[in-house]
Amino acid sequence: MAKYQYKLTCNLKINPETFLAVADNLEISLPCINCQRDHRTIIFESINNNGICTPRAKCNGFLGNLISIEIITEKDKIKINYLIEFDYQPFFDLKYKVESDFKFGWARVYFFVRCSKCQTEKKIYTQENISRPRIEKCECGNVLFKDEESPFKYKATEIN
Numbered sequence: 001m002a003k004y005q006y007k008l009t010c011n012l013k014i015n016p017e018t019f020l021a022v023a024d025n026l027e028i029s030l031p032c033i034n035c036q037r038d039h040r041t042i043i044f045e046s047i048n049n050n051g052i053c054t055p056r057a058k059c060n061g062f063l064g065n066l067i068s069i070e071i072i073t074e075k076d077k078i079k080i081n082y083l084i085e086f087d088y089q090p091f092f093d094l095k096y097k098v099e100s101d102f103k104f105g106w107a108r109v110y111f112f113v114r115c116s117k118c119q120t121e122k123k124i125y126t127q128e129n130i131s132r133p134r135i136e137k138c139e140c141g142n143v144l145f146k147d148e149e150s151p152f153k154y155k156a157t158e159i160n
């Protein structure tokens, strides 16, 4: 059994003054050695808690957790680095009839924004496969976030 790190980078093209915070929860596709299924949707509800492999009825838990969320504010964007550590060794997925790997990159992230016009706060999300361009507006009509392309990059590394 090896330990792996999976780094999800999310480049949000959003005005840093609109961006408030990133939510602790993350949904991401990973291979799960516990139920031996490739690209399961794993839910992390907070840092340092074990991931939940879905559907829950088919697996009693993902063998890894979300280690850290790093937020870097740049001039016209917010960069978020999620780091996950987990146990992994390649296996044969019986449903897809393939050797597990990290080629399937999918994620959904949630974050909080504040409208620059009316100061209302809102929790919004973006994910890998969604119809774009998509515009997230405040109830007052102000544009909060323009979702024009996938913000994600995925990278798996073996660490021992």
Ligand SMILES: [Zn+2]
Pocket (backbone or CB within 6 Å): 032, 033, 034, 035, 036, 037, 040, 053, 054, 058, 059, 060, 061, 062
């Ligand atoms: Zn599982």
Ligand SMILES: [Zn+2]
Pocket (backbone or CB within 6 Å): 115, 116, 117, 118, 119, 120, 138, 139, 140, 141, 142
């Ligand atoms: Zn507003």
